[in-house]
Amino acid sequence: MTTSKPEKFTVHFPDEALDDLKRRLTHTRWSPEIANADWDYGVNGSYLREVVEYWRDTFDWREQEAEINRFDHYRIELGEGVPVHYIHQEGKGPNPLPIILSHGWPWTFWDWHAVIGPLTDPAAHGGDPADAFEVIVPSVPGFGLSVPLRRQGITAPVVADLWARLMGEVLGFERFAAAGGDWGSFVTWELGTRYVPRMVGVYLSFPPIWHAGGVEGLSPEQYSADEAGWYEKTLKKWNDTAVSHLTVHSKDHQTLAWALADSPVGLAAWLLERRRNWSDCGGDVESRFTRDFLLTQVTLYWLTESIASSMQLYAEQYRAGAAAADNYTGPMKPARIEAPTGIGVFPEDVALLPRSVCEEAANLRHWSVQPEGGHFAPSEVPAAYVEELRTFFRPLR
Numbered sequence: 001m002t003t004s005k006p007e008k009f010t011v012h013f014p015d016e017a018l019d020d021l022k023r024r025l026t027h028t029r030w031s032p033e034i035a036n037a038d039w040d041y042g043v044n045g046s047y048l049r050e051v052v053e054y055w056r057d058t059f060d061w062r063e064q065e066a067e068i069n070r071f072d073h074y075r076i077e078l079g080e081g082v083p084v085h086y087i088h089q090e091g092k093g094p095n096p097l098p099i100i101l102s103h104g105w106p107w108t109f110w111d112w113h114a115v116i117g118p119l120t121d122p123a124a125h126g127g128d129p130a131d132a133f134e135v136i137v138p139s140v141p142g143f144g145l146s147v148p149l150r151r152q153g154i155t156a157p158v159v160a161d162l163w164a165r166l167m168g169e170v171l172g173f174e175r176f177a178a179a180g181g182d183w184g185s186f187v188t189w190e191l192g193t194r195y196v197p198r199m200v201g202v203y204l205s206f207p208p209i210w211h212a213g214g215v216e217g218l219s220p221e222q223y224s225a226d227e228a229g230w231y232e233k234t235l236k237k238w239n240d241t242a243v244s245h246l247t248v249h250s251k252d253h254q255t256l257a258w259a260l261a262d263s264p265v266g267l268a269a270w271l272l273e274r275r276r277n278w279s280d281c282g283g284d285v286e287s288r289f290t291r292d293f294l295l296t297q298v299t300l301y302w303l304t305e306s307i308a309s310s311m312q313l314y315a316e317q318y319r320a321g322a323a324a325a326d327n328y329t330g331p332m333k334p335a336r337i338e339a340p341t342g343i344g345v346f347p348e349d350v351a352l353l354p355r356s357v358c359e360e361a362a363n364l365r366h367w368s369v370q371p372e373g374g375h376f377a378p379s380e381v382p383a384a385y386v387e388e389l390r391t392f393f394r395p396l397r
Contacts, residue, residue, distance in 0.1 A: 028265045105314075141159065178199065199339035249315065254312075278349070280381075370384055
């Protein structure tokens with residue numbers, strides 16, 4: 001497999017693409033809506049219209065693009081048909097620890113933007129320079145700026161292999177750290193099983209759910225007294241918000257993608273509902289994320305035409321036999337994560353696993369239960385997330 005050389009670039013989309021987006025937003029054909037004031041049937045129309053009006057008339061993509069370009073962006077082809085974009089920011093400290101941060105869906109690389117500065121330059125953010133990291137934030141193939149993806153078969157283990165090549169062959173790190181959420185957690189734990197000698201440690205903000213046999217493999221007896229209510233909370237949130245999502249993404253995502261690739265309003269609705277359902281927002285998604293941040297994420301998916309290829313990760317993983325719909329269906333549990341592992345429990349995440357299960361699944365060195373945060377921890381509670389990484393990796397350096 002060949003690897004090209006990294007090319008530094010500036011993120012820029014043409015005016016024609018932005019004009020087309022505004023035209024489509026202006027000529028939206030809105031769906032009828034019945035009794036949906038409380039989002040009982042999905043995204044509420046009044047809120048969606050308000051966001052779309054702001055997107056069309058006020059949101060400034062060029063301003064957000066300039067913010068994105070404050071970081072150093074690179075692209076490389078890690079094998080035929082697999083373009084990879086990544087941010088690479090050097091650390092400022094006596095011995096910065098290289099770390100690769102992996103996003104999930106409907107995340108993008110931009111979910112990490114608020115933690116990059118504090119991680120790379122802790123002294124400038126009230127921290128100890130000895131905790132500095134050298135930060136690499138890639139876009140998973142098929143997501144955001146890692147397009148166009150031109151081959152199938154991209155699964156979490158495949159992405160982990162690509163990240164190992166990126167960190168080693170391309171960037172020259174013999175050993176490194178890793179952290180991730182959502183699909184990024186799956187990729188990160190694959191690094192922690194497949195590349196143990198090279199891993200300083202791995203940190204997961206989403207628990208190793210497949211090691212438990214999926215949510216259906218959990219039982220109330222596995223939870224300790226101080227984890228009371230976690231099982232019921234997980235079962236409800238999973239069944240209410242994750243089962244339908246996983247089913248369509250795993251089984252027939254391309255059918256949905258035809259609609260979302262054609263309608264920016266449809267795309268926004270699909271992404272915003274997940275942000276609301278899976279974050280610690282109490283039903284008010286903008287209490288956790290600014291409107292500009294939310295629309296930057298949606299616009300990235302729109303301008304890169306990446307909705308189909310991003311959802312394909314679910315379908316490829318399902319066909320590989322690792323996960324499907326709401327359940328683990330593989331022939332055997334994943335291998336134990338032997339690299340030193342840290343797990344942060346953010347209370348409004350989609351699934352909360354008991355510590356006992358996590359100890360069986362991983363070489364658990366760090367366990368913390370956070371007071372707030374949900375599925376998008378680095379962008380919901382960036383200060384807490386930064387402190388988690390500093391605390392976990394400090395004795396491992």
